[in-house]
Amino acid sequence: MTRHSFIQMSKLSNVKGRISYITSHARQENLYATYRTANNTFWSNLAKECQQEFKRSNTPGQCIEARELIIALPEVYTTFEPQQVLEDFTEDFRRRYNVECVSALHHNKRKTNYHIHLIFSERRLLAEPDIKIATRSVFYDETGKRVRTKKEITDESGKVREGCTVIPKGGIYEQHLFTVKDDRFKSEPFLDEVKRNYTDLINRHISDPEQHLKVFDPDSIYLPTKKIGKNNPKAAEIEADNAARQEWNRTADMALISGIEETKILEIKKEEIHQKASQYIKSNGWLPNLFRSIVGRAKELLQNLIRQTALPPKPVLNMDMAEFRTMQKLMIRVQDRAREIRSLQDEAPKLKAQLAEIKGIFKSKERKALETQIQQTETKISAMLEALPDILKSDGYPDVQVFMATYRKAEAVVDKYNRELAEWERKVKESRRPAEKERYAPPAKESVRDQLRRLQAEGRQQKTKHRSRDRER
Incomplete structure (x- = not known):
């Protein structure tokens, strides 16, 4: 089965706490590198402004101060220099989206998941701070909402209620160091774009094409699997x-x-x-x-x-085309293996039915033997299903879906050639005058061979317009 990239995005309601967590050697057992494009002051100011804007908006829920990407890396990346890997991935994001980042490169506890945490800001620093000076006193109630008069924030004795704020004339009542949030970061197209970009970047440093990752296509025939995070209770x-x-x-x-x-x-x-x-x-x-x-x-x-639908495969076309014959042999191999699996799948229910019929205290050995046979059959089915795509991978095809699509296209090319050849033979046969035979030339085999080679190359090197399993791995 093809391996898919895993790139996940989450919202952060406490960006300073999250930065401290992912970059701390004391809190991370396997921390290999950290990288920042902005200092702590930037992130403190960002968190403060996000909270102020959220309070003013009176929106329910939690304030989102920043966002985080988790990018899983293939095992081969453990052989690369960690700091360089982290800086390359972080700077690639910064160049594309012009935002500040903090990142860290980790292994999980069992060292089975090598991954990057990349925190990024949805806001950008303004060239000059936007400062608003009060031309008259400004009043805010306990919720941070601006009110028109002082009377609205005083109690019966005329004192300003606890939690309310008064900004005197000439004071700063509003200050912005950052732009508004970039709405692009909330959208599905953005995450899809990030997945494609990072999958391409990961593959760029993997020399073996068979080890390349793919972005999972939700419109494919497959279902994605989910990543199991650290200490996940589920x-x-x-x-x-x-x-x-x-x-x-x-x-x-x-x-x-x-x-x-x-x-x-x-x-x-x-x-x-x-x-x-x-x-x-x-x-x-x-x-x-x-x-x-x-x-x-x-x-x-x-x-x-x-x-x-378990019908025999189409008859093998007897043509002098080595490329198509190779594909046919591969097709026959996987179909033979599929028939073996179907045979075992048909056998399992029969064995279970036999087991259900065996009753009585003196037939425990017979039952035990059947239970063992059923377990062995199911284990064999599972192993054969798991190994099925490997038959194709040895010939350069990443998975069953890609091979079948390539094979069907190649088959159509050969069928078309057969029809053209039959038509040519019919016209030659019907022609009574010998000279007329020269008017018809058989379809060129060389052009068909070229088409088959092109289709095979596309199938073996396909980068994927389909299918992660984000979930992607």
Whole structure:
């Protein structure tokens, strides 16, 4: 299965506290590098102004002082100089969006997740502070809301109530060091852009194309898996959820190899998973167990469709084209493996039915033998499904979806060539005059070979217009 990049964005309501946490050697067990484009004064002033603006707006919820990106890096990055990696990634963001940043490069406790924390400001420093001087006394109530008269903030004895503020004439009643927030950072297109940019930057330093990461495409046949964060109390729940998603993804691979159209798989995914999950969420809220059962039912529906569609592959075209024959052999290999998996999948329910029929206290050995056989069969199915994409990777294709798309295109090229050749032979045969044969030339095999080579190269080197699993890894 293709590896996907993981880039996640979150809102920060306490930017100074978060900076202290990610950059502290005392609080981080595996901290390799830190980098700042602005000093502590910048972040203190930013937090203060964000809180002031939030108070004035009287908006419910929490004030957002800054935002944070978490960027997961492949294992090969542990061999690079940490400070240089961190500075490259941070400066790339700063150049693109012209905002100040603080970043840190970490490993998790088990050293299985090498990643960057990148905090950035949504506001920029003004060239000159915007200072407003009061031309008359200015009054604010306890909530920070500006009122018209002093009477509105005094008690019955005429004293200013506690928590209210009076700015005298000539005093500074409002001061801005920063611009307003850049709304672009709130948008989905911004996060999509960041994911593409950072995925390209990560891949730029990986020499092996087969190790390149891809941005997950939500419109693909696959379901994304979720990242399990440090000390996440729902880790077991997310792990079970990810297992269900991976089962669907493997079944989708089987469906492609079995000849089911990609559009049909997408239709099942949309109707049986997305739409049903959306309906249940609206009525019941998010229930992980319910979502897993929805994915399980969709997987069973797809498996039934695979059984019904388990037809023999199209006859091999006997043509002198080494490129297409190579692809055909690869296709036959994965289809043979798919048939083996289907055979085992058909065998498992039969064994379970046999086990259910064995009753009585004197048949414990027989039951134990069947239970072991069932467990071995299910383990073998899981291992074979997991290894299925590796057959294609050895020939340069990143996953089943890319190979099948490339194969279908190549097959169409060869079919077209066959039709042209048949038409040529028909015209030559129908022509009674020998000289007329010279008017018709058979379609050039060389041009077909060129098309096949181009399609293979595209399939093997495809960067991805589809599919993270952000969730991306």
